[in-house]
Amino acid sequence: MTLFVKKVFPGASIQDNGRPGLQRFGLTAGGAVDTLALNLGRSLFGDKSNTSVIEFSGAGGKFIVKRPSFFASTGANSTIKLNGVLKLQAEVFSASEDDEIEVSSISTGFYSYLHVAGGFLTAVHFGSRSGNIRAGLGTILKTGDYLPYASPVNVKISAIKMRNYTNCNKIRLISGPQTRLFSKKIFENFLKTEFTITSSRDRMGIRLGHQGKKFDTKSGLNVLSEAIEIGDIQIDGQGVPTILLNDRQPTGGYPRIATVISADLHKVAQIGVNSTFKFTLVSLNEAIKALKDFTDELSDLENEVFNLTRDPSDIDNLLSYGLIDGAIRGDEYEES
Template sequence: MIIVKPGLLTTVQDLGRYGSQHFGVIVGGAMDAFALRIANLLVGNDENAAGLEITMLGPEIYFAEAALVSVCGGDLSPRLNDRELPLWKTIVAPEGSVLRFGPARLGCRAYLAIAGGIDAPAKMNSRSTYLRAGIGGWEGRALQKGDRLPVGAPREAGKKLASLLADEAQADGVAFSRWSVAPDLLPAYTPNPEVRTVAGQELALFEEESAERFFAGAFKVRTDSDRMGYRLSGEGDALRLREKRELVSSAVTFGTVQVPPDGQPIVLMADRQTTGGYPKIAQVASADLPLLAQTNLGGTVRFRPVSLQEAQRLYLVRENGIRTLRSGLERMQASGNGRVQADGKR
């Protein structure tokens, strides 16, 4: 893969750098981990294989060799050899083909997976790019014009998927899969999402009126937001504690909603710090993290309270759906029948 144009912010990402948080090393990884996992499954990779996270304005990529690819997540108007490229499918990109992106139609981050994964050097057991520290990914930075990214050897699953597409090739060699991801598995991306949350550890420390306003109001994603956190601004008064408190720093995770002294919430995202000392008013349910990851600057977010049991149920439903997709792809490879949906339905 050769980067002809880098786009606004294109980085190599996998599912994150686990096992080093006690040393202060962040997890990082894909903002929309669901989209990257599905893209990898669709090309026969392990779900944690490194792909590209493409933000808002996409790159132009030249494939020096034929490749099996998939683009999932936000709709950034991808085109392969000037042919509109469908999302959430498996695609053969022939040797010499060019992938381009256009305007963002829905969401703000797309994920490109390629059979074999991007073979960037692993740092602390991950290929994810951590831009602030300059580690991981491709030379610890966003991609630049002229970068040549090595690709690993496809797994047997990727080879079988490619063989299933052999009869689907168009005149220019491009092939799109007939199989697809079941629509009810996909996140309901929207510019202004309502995300489900459970009560944070310090919710009781907030004034009752502030807590009610947090769950009833709409919060705009500020322009100073980034992969570390979404800074939000709400209508009306700032969120206030019942009394000033000094808190001991404690663990935080993706989707933790903290409230700093200015009273404007911050939702911690993929490049979050390992601990935080601001009061935690809520925690976004894992199943709705993709909705946050695809919310652009200027979008609005609403928080809907749910029980911990409901958040766990939503997580299990999503994971069961991914398991069904994985099983459907495996059955399809074993049968040699590419005319079924990836969920096993005809």
Template structure:
């Protein structure tokens, strides 16, 4: 069996796969990739299917070796990627052979990166997914982030011609779109004016569970304690501190703070990828538009995957 060796671990490197669905009532949030589009494109570039697992890292990728030839692709943002010192473009697949070292440097213009290996990372499924839930210490590789010296099993694969996108995949620009949250009536017009007119940025205090947002403090006129209820991905909850907090892949399944708004699904990966300190604005839209935006984004990703081809 082909094995993947972690020669030097990057930051927050974990095995990720399709989200683990159907267990919210048991207190298990879905986990899965923070940026599903970049994850899926990486998998498609090396010929993997939807059930395969890959690596996710934050900001710095690390170094890796394999025991048998395979194809590898790195996506997510911009970074220096080399194989035995030879520069390799991101968003393309490349051959990685035994004795060679894949190195991924700091990510620029994004936070989360993905490393896909042909054959996929062959960790066992747990509750229907190979994804690591770091907070719950379950799934993936021993339920944890990777460390130097770890050896992970890879599925069988063969070297194939390199693949790349024939249409450049880019992250949209513009404001982050939100819909009103389930407790929007606990916030008065002043809080909404601050949310929709003042700039925010993602704080450096972020992980796979949540991202704190730097910006004006928001006050709930109805109080900051509620009977705990469900927390969808993208929920912007506001505790007593007034600091808006966006919940992400490993969020708690219920929460007792009011949620003023929810980032629409189409924009959630873009906000997750936004570098700390970069200012942005929120804009409020309706539910119908949010659903239309999600369908359009899904088609955009599918079109990118369909465009993958062998360079001429």
């Protein structure tokens, strides 16, 4: 059975790990922009496979549950309600047939996720359900859609600590093959500049705003079409930087001044519109160390998950819980 899409704003799609390995055919991998949030949700369901989720960009939607199952919301802070009653994010909740789930008011961040136990079972292309508008692959949500999902098996009502997306004001980058095309002065100025996330943003990239001089490229600086990596920061003909993300073009001819490190991709993608940040230059070794730490964080998520309904025999400090607070003697009425 399915989840009925009662109302959805543009920019919502089904996402999973994407389809790596096809850039040589002109197709970038796509996949969930915030891999930490994706894996946070998967860990709640004890899920180690490539399950898919709904990814919201800046705005949410309303859904009607057509078969009882378990859901959870992760990613950017958003309001999630079950039949109008507020639910906590990063916490599994059950929903019955005809219940309404509403995701709204995405704040402090940009990408929010709705997980269902076992994942959504929408169309697969090249081994992935990820929606890709430009290539017409996977599923982009539309009002009126029915999204199939698996029958829930062995689901525990569990929770995990939510991540904080408010303090990402330093984004690390490393220099790249085309950094040399910019003068030292321009590159230094780039690293000193405070950037703003503009509303020109989607799964392809984020256009940055800033005060002051444009990052002029020398005349005739357009480079030959070359493979674009995720996190590459291209400087267009107007001197405006854009950070290229999961659904970027596979190749491009604008010079790229530097590349955001893998461990900070989800952080930069989660910075809200009009928020500011600066770039910090790090070495390749520091980038690899950060990637190792991030990979470890992802694989440790399962150990962070705790059950909300607990078996009393698992609670070693049971007596300290004050379980009999509020009990009565039984003769209170007789005294009065």
